[in-house]
Each structure stands twice: as C-alpha cells, then as structure tokens.
Amino acid sequence: MKIVCRCYDITEEEIIETIKKYNITSLEELKRILNVGMGECQGRTCIPIIISIMSRILGKSPDDIEVPKPRPPAFTVRLGDFIGDEDAHK
Numbered sequence: 669m670k671i672v673c674r675c676y677d678i679t680e681e682e683i684i685e686t687i688k689k690y691n692i693t694s695l696e697e698l699k700r701i702l703n704v705g706m707g708e709c710q711g712r713t714c715i716p717i718i719i720s721i722m723s724r725i726l727g728k729s730p731d732d733i734e735v736p737k738p739r740p741p742a743f744t745v746r747l748g749d750f751i752g753d754e755d756a757h758k
C-alpha cells in the first residue's frame with residue numbers, strides 16, 4: 669500500500685480504482701471525488717505523483733493530463749497582514 673496523498677491518506681490503489689471506476693480523464697475530476705490536492709500542502713506533494721499515475725493508466729503523456737486551474741487565494745498572505753502588522757512586509 670503506497671500512500672500518495674499524505675494529507676488525506678489516499679493510496680495509489682484508491683487512485684487507480686477511482687480512475688477506472690468513474691472513467692476519470694482529468695485531475696479536476698479526481699480532486700472532486702477523492703479530495704487529493706486539497707490538503708494542507710495544496711497538492712505540492714501529491715499532484716506530480718498523481719499526474720504520473722494518471723498518465724500511466726490513461727496512456728497519455730504527463731503534459732496531456734489536464735491540471736486544475738488555481739483558485740484564489742493564489743498568493744501567500746502573511747499572518748501579520750491580517751492584524752495590520754507593518755513589520756510583516758520586511
């Protein structure tokens with residue numbers, strides 16, 4: 669059992685089963701079913717591995733796997749910005 673998405677404890681087997689069961693063709697569809705890529709790391713850890721798995725299962729190049737569009741907030745916000753800390757930008 670190989671854990672691929674550590675944020676949600678999703679295994680490689682679960683990903684493969686889901687791709688086959690629902691005829692998944694895009695990462696967005698997989699995210700909606702398994703929540704992969706939506707954890708604390710925002711997919712930095714698992715998305716590249718999942719793209720590799722999808723490319724293997726679907727017989728596509730990794731470049732042909734459709735990746736989800738980023739949604740706001742798409743930039744880092746320092747905690748100090750929320751409390752008006754002027755030193756947060758230094």
Ligand code: FES
Nearest residue numbers: 673674675707714
């Ligand atoms: S490891 Fe998948 S969202 Fe963090």
